[in-house]
Amino acid sequence: MSDLSNRGSFATRLGFVMAAAGSAVGLGNIWKFPYITGEYGGGAFVLVYLLCIALVGLPLMYAELIIGRRGGKDILSSLLALTKDSGPLGTAASWVIGGMAVASGFLILSFYSVVAGWALSFFAAYAGLLPLQGGEQMFNALVSSKTSIPWHTVFMLLSVGVVTLGVHKGIETACKILMPALFVILVILLGYVAVEGGLAESARFLFAPDFHKLTGEAVLEALGHAFFTLSLGMGAMVTYGSYLPDEGAVVRDGVVVALLDTVIALMAGLVIFAVVFSHGGTPGAGPGLVFVSLPSLFATMPGGQLFGLAFFALLVFAAWSSAISLLEVVVAFLVDKVGMDRRVAALGAGLAIWALGLLSATDIDWLGRFDDLTTNYMLPLGGLGIALAAGWLVSKTDREAGFRVLGPLGEPLAAAWTFTIRFVTPLLVGLVILSKIGVFSAEEPPAPPAEVDEASPVDTDEDP
């Protein structure tokens, strides 16, 4: 068998779109987006977030997909192949960007799986497999003891299982089931809150911008989240792009994936805030919004247990298809670059990531540290590197391949994209990184340690 047929690929473009959307739609959409939107006051934050998706997310999405599609391999091998003509600079840049990308996949999955495990455990409780207690009780039990280890383990097994089966049989098949299921659940939940009440208030909160509430910090958070939610900055889209059956789809499918991700985040926000507003919760409850506040509110809703079951199924499905893509970045690297067998790679990487995840599972501070390190530093740095590599080190032929198939529209679009990826994206991302490392912090009073208690037990307005 040739090298190429050994790697596997997506059978159809729909399969690719489902897998890429599966990667993008995750805990970021259903857990993180609602709670940061709540913390930053709603509409104005949402508007900035949408701008970030358009200005930074979309151009980078195309950059990653085209690098994968043209390079045809894992992120490191693809970058090495496409920057060959740029000499030692290209090689060095490829190793730095590729190495950091694989490390990011490894680190993110280690804590992502722990949070997904929490969701799995709530799901089990709503399904009647565990005693259903108050959200705060259950959540505190999960984060303050070893209770989350078995759930973390099950979740890793689920992810490794799919990746072991390969790109088409595993990833594509799983995402073609999970994504439509997720969408149906979300529509049902939306239907419920439309009847139950709170939807109008929720929509006002999300879509009526109050710019007084917008701070510099909120803008940074919005940009950082645009990366995370679209799975950018660590080669997930490069890897999936390398399994794309045809080039013609890159631009359009990239837009479709970003749209799906955004629509699903907004729908999840609508549902969650409708529940919050109609049952007396607070939108600014922080990371505990989904795991602490919501379960308490569900308990007061008619059909709340069923609602909770559906909601946590949604969260698990979303997290699962994202975890698959995180693992696949590492596995593709081990298969393509190191030459390992896929199954060995998936099991070995899975085991190592699981072991690292024990830190986050037993000590919430580690979870916060890994999240901070990856989301706030490694992903933006990776995105900066990928933008610069795509804009300056990859040949025009490779770089613009996805636009050439678009007919007369292709040329102006390619020019606009090239300008953006060379100047605008690096500038914006560079600003974020500089401010994260505190270059501009002299002007501001010390910010509340938002990242530290990222996922620590939170006090809410919960009434027993």
Ligand code: TRP
């Ligand atoms: N996008 C996913 C989410 O919103 C998380 C994720 C999956 C991710 N793959 C990634 C984030 C790659 C960054 C890079 O939950």
